[in-house]
Amino acid sequence: MSSEPLYQQLVNEWTTLIQTGTVRPGERLPSVRKACAMHKVSPSTILLTYRTLEDRGLIEARPQSGFYVKSAANLPLPRMRRQSAAHHTGGEVVDQIEAVMGAQNQADFIDLSLASPRGSDFYPTTRFKHIMGRLLRQHPELTTDYPFPPGSERLRRQIAQRAVSWGCVLAADDLVISNGCTEALQLALRATCKPGDTVGVESPTYFALLPMLKDLGLSVIEIPTHPTSGLALDALELLLSEKRLNAIVAMPTVHNPLGSTMPPEAKQRLAQLVCDYQVPLIEDVPHADLFYGATTPDAVKAYDRDGWVLLCASYSKTLAPGFRIGWIAPGRFLSAVRRLKFASSLGQPALLEETLAEYLESGGYDHHLRLIRRHFINQMEKLRGAVAQHFPTGTRATLPSGGCLLWVELPSHADTMQLFHAALAERITVVPGAMYSAKGRYRNCLRLSCCYPWNEAYQRALARVGELAGQLADKD
């Protein structure tokens, strides 16, 4: 059997899937290995299929990440230049966060900054209401008994079962429930570092991490991070070999703000590095369940043989932002994290833990995830299209592998702090790039969200931010 007709057949199949929107822009195609198994063909046939689809402009290869359905929007990837701002003061990040959060609480603002959608349409609130009603009737002690760490065993069992899809073999007893992923990070940092220590973080990184590190008396080294493949491991290894890091915080799956996911080989190497150098890695993956691909990528924790990885996540981005339920699998730091949780804030509300556990047991979560992933893939393509249309020439943007966040890079002289204030004056909230760096980097970047319903107000706000960005870019 010749491979020519076969690959042609596959090209036709995939073309149909893409053109009918069954697989959408931004979605990742199966890896070559997986596609071989799926179609029972050789790697060369799959490569030929993918190259042909690429030539036809339907898909694109992303370095170290795989093949993706191509976005219609013509936006090159950000260059991620690392110059710091000349007038950086250091205290800015916290002030800036307060300004952005203050704006978020205004009901009549168009919010292009939120990292999770508002409103009950998006979440299984009706299910929660029914479960909670029954639990309150049958188990009133859920509101009256003191909850102690590590938290609901039933919920921890569910989390451990789900972690299998991230390649992790965990038991309920390996986990501690926390007040969202934020407290999980805080506990992880306190369990692994002492004041004066230095923590390596991605650049850019989750903005709320920076004040947390400062509050804990920890210094920061920002490590270059690629818009599709994530943390630069050569740079990390250099720092490790120089013994300059006491811990690392990274978001290897669906990075915030870049949307990047490290390829499996990179994750494996990262796990090996932290094991070799015996430096704890805090793997922060609250957005991982929003990965666009059909299968969930393995966590770095999946390759962790000696317990140096502390895996932190939550259900705040996918199910119940209002429950404040996060969790941590702290590896060799388990007993330290349990003690710290006990001494810092005791347990979490058992009623909410049990509600979530019952929802997860009932098996509706995977279906729910498919719906919201599809929704975000769709919204993200529209958002990228709007940026390509309305933002000034020279604008670049990420191609997120999941989630609802887009990182936009304006021409290098534009200042998004000015853009933030100009947009705020028109009741529109965006997040300025400088919030994602302790060194005042990314002054020409901003983070946009596609959480907002795709209505006229949102589109008008996006167009207006693009226009304001154009005015800033023209000022040069």
Add this chain to the structure above:
Amino acid sequence: MSSEPLYQQLVNEWTTLIQTGTVRPGERLPSVRKACAMHKVSPSTILLTYRTLEDRGLIEARPQSGFYVKSAANLPLPRMRRQSAAHHTGGEVVDQIEAVMGAQNQADFIDLSLASPRGSDFYPTTRFKHIMGRLLRQHPELTTDYPFPPGSERLRRQIAQRAVSWGCVLAADDLVISNGCTEALQLALRATCKPGDTVGVESPTYFALLPMLKDLGLSVIEIPTHPTSGLALDALELLLSEKRLNAIVAMPTVHNPLGSTMPPEAKQRLAQLVCDYQVPLIEDVPHADLFYGATTPDAVKAYDRDGWVLLCASYSKTLAPGFRIGWIAPGRFLSAVRRLKFASSLGQPALLEETLAEYLESGGYDHHLRLIRRHFINQMEKLRGAVAQHFPTGTRATLPSGGCLLWVELPSHADTMQLFHAALAERITVVPGAMYSAKGRYRNCLRLSCCYPWNEAYQRALARVGELAGQLADKD
């Protein structure tokens, strides 16, 4: 009008009230000033009344605290000797807490250690169920919106309104909601101290405070504390004048474990001291609403003119242990606490905050408090009676001003760590006194709780612990 017939009339009235159990053992009589206003008589008449009641063995004066209905149990106050254990290691408190907590989670244990009752009979769970059901129907966004500090404004308004009865004039914006009083304490310590600082605490103190201080890199100085009048202010002033303290943590109203409440003049002096020396006071009062008297005593915060007092409390001991809702009024440290709460764990679950706010608005809390205070007064008298009956000669115990905790001092050579293990072997949990000191003090003390329903199993367990204590005392 001569005062003789009048005081005699008052003596008869009070005798009836006491003998019919309308006012019960452990309850505090109105202060002389209040009684004067109540009965429209002179102070000398009231003093004569109280002295006569005292002579008849119906009430007793407690130093610096007032007159109380006398307990039937003949138990002298603890002597509070401060010798440290010879073999103290320092790591014991945390290990001991884990052992006690581990035992508490065993369903078939008789638990004489809990600081709040279990079971839904004690709390307004039915009301919570109804409120929560309606909130979930009408406001599903309570589970889906991200909650940010400082927490529900509606709840903060209720807390501020209730703080008036503690003599505090607070606005909703002066408050931050926390994950129980435990997180409030943690945030207060982080806002006021840096690692390496020294914190003054009462001796004995709330046991979970000790690992918290250790985790935060803070040193401890234990300050003598009186079983009825609380923190020894002369000792505190000595330390303040020597500039040895960076902050103070104290429980001036219904101390845990002593049950002491500082008299108003002492609280006023304490407020003045921390203001004069500009040293923050973390006023930790989760048990204050369980004060036995008819009127709520003022907080130290009531006398705080310059914001040096950080008032921390919760609803975990009175309404909903499972909600994990605490709060802090951080005074001049407000913005630091807000930022720390944001960076440490974000907000608390809004559904639970709003449920509690609606319950408090509806006005049922005062009635509920009256019921549980009366319950504890009753139970405490029975507990003290059982200790007097079953524990060895030479046993001493506190006369709590509120709450459900009794501090028992055995003859000085008895070791309550041994008692803890001996009781545990018979499935009974008590808290050994050494847990309340970083220096291994109070090895001959233990804390008992009257939370448990007053049934045969509880009485048998108490008698058995007394018997075991007697065996230890005899070993000498």
